[in-house]
Amino acid sequence: MHTPLTEPPAEAGADSLEDQKAAITRLGHELRTLVETTVRTAASPDTLHRVADGVRQVTAQLTGRRRARAEIPEVDGFPGGPRMYSPVVGAGSPLAPPVSITPTDDGLIGHCTLGLAHEGPPGYGHGGMSAMLLDELMGQACTAAGTPGMTVSLQMRYHQPIPLETPLRILGRVTGTDNRKVFVTGTITTEADPSTRLVSADGVFIAPDPDRARALFPGLREEA
Numbered sequence: 001m002h003t004p005l006t007e008p009p010a011e012a013g014a015d016s017l018e019d020q021k022a023a024i025t026r027l028g029h030e031l032r033t034l035v036e037t038t039v040r041t042a043a044s045p046d047t048l049h050r051v052a053d054g055v056r057q058v059t060a061q062l063t064g065r066r067r068a069r070a071e072i073p074e075v076d077g078f079p080g081g082p083r084m085y086s087p088v089v090g091a092g093s094p095l096a097p098p099v100s101i102t103p104t105d106d107g108l109i110g111h112c113t114l115g116l117a118h119e120g121p122p123g124y125g126h127g128g129m130s131a132m133l134l135d136e137l138m139g140q141a142c143t144a145a146g147t148p149g150m151t152v153s154l155q156m157r158y159h160q161p162i163p164l165e166t167p168l169r170i171l172g173r174v175t176g177t178d179n180r181k182v183f184v185t186g187t188i189t190t191e192a193d194p195s196t197r198l199v200s201a202d203g204v205f206i207a208p209d210p211d212r213a214r215a216l217f218p219g220l221r222e223e224a
């Protein structure tokens with residue numbers, strides 16, 4: 001029988017926060033490997049049952065302290081910094097490819113490789129996954145441009161299927177603003193052929209006014 005984890009200290013220092021992030025990142029990596037291996041395996045039912053029992057026991061070790069729904073974790077940089085548990089960029093999320101992002105002269109560029117866990121048509125990426133990648137990159141482009149906003153409209157165009165197990169490049173770029181509205185474009189290409197658009201999108205993001213932001217995100221720290 002495993003002992004549940006004890007609660008982390010209420011006020012973690014900078015060092016322990018870094019330790020926490022490193023541990024979250026390591027667990028995220030192992031979980032992603034587990035997820036990808038799970039969707040590829042041809043193991044027998046006996047093996048699958050045995051592994052399911054083992055995973056249940058492992059999960060039981062993580063129930064010591066649960067985060068409340070609207071709580072923003074101490075390790076999380078919302079709204080401007082890295083999100084540890086984002087399903088797109090989060091190093092700690094088993095759902096995330098994860099995408100790594102670098103700034104460019106006029107926007108952001110994301111890099112990732114999708115695996116079989118993100119499959120839509122056999123051998124290709126799920127269309128919802130493409131929308132998620134672009135939504136995140138375009139949203140982060142708003143933040144990088146100094147106008148953080150939430151998606152109110154995302155118009156997707158699927159030109160060609162996205163290959164799995166192939167390094168991808170995702171671009172997000174702000175094209176204009178109108179008061180609290182931010183207009184953004186995005187594209188997905190392969191790293192090998194950045195001039196051929198596989199998927200493109202146009203989006204409108206809205207910066208919620210401060211009262212609305214406080215109501216939507218009660219866990220938002222005042223300085224944010």
Ligand SMILES: CCCCCCCCCCCCCC(=O)SCCNC(=O)CCNC(=O)[C@H](O)C(C)(C)COP(=O)(O)OP(=O)(O)OC[C@H]1O[C@@H](n2cnc3c(N)ncnc32)[C@H](O)[C@@H]1OP(=O)(O)O
Pocket residue numbers: 079135136139140143148149150151152153179180181204206207208209212213
């Ligand atoms: C601290 C802030 C943090 C921000 C979040 C960072 C997240 C980063 C992470 C990124 C993660 C990835 C991203 C995600 O996953 S974001 C998650 C997915 N998106 C949502 O859940 C958003 C849901 N929508 C809302 O909550 C509200 O609409 C918000 C709060 C956004 C605005 O409600 P608010 O009450 O404040 O605004 P308003 O209604 O007065 O409208 C204002 C203006 O906007 C115009 N308008 C409205 N809709 C549309 C439309 N469809 N096309 C064109 N225009 C539209 C409207 O006509 C008006 O224009 P005007 O009449 O003034 O000319």
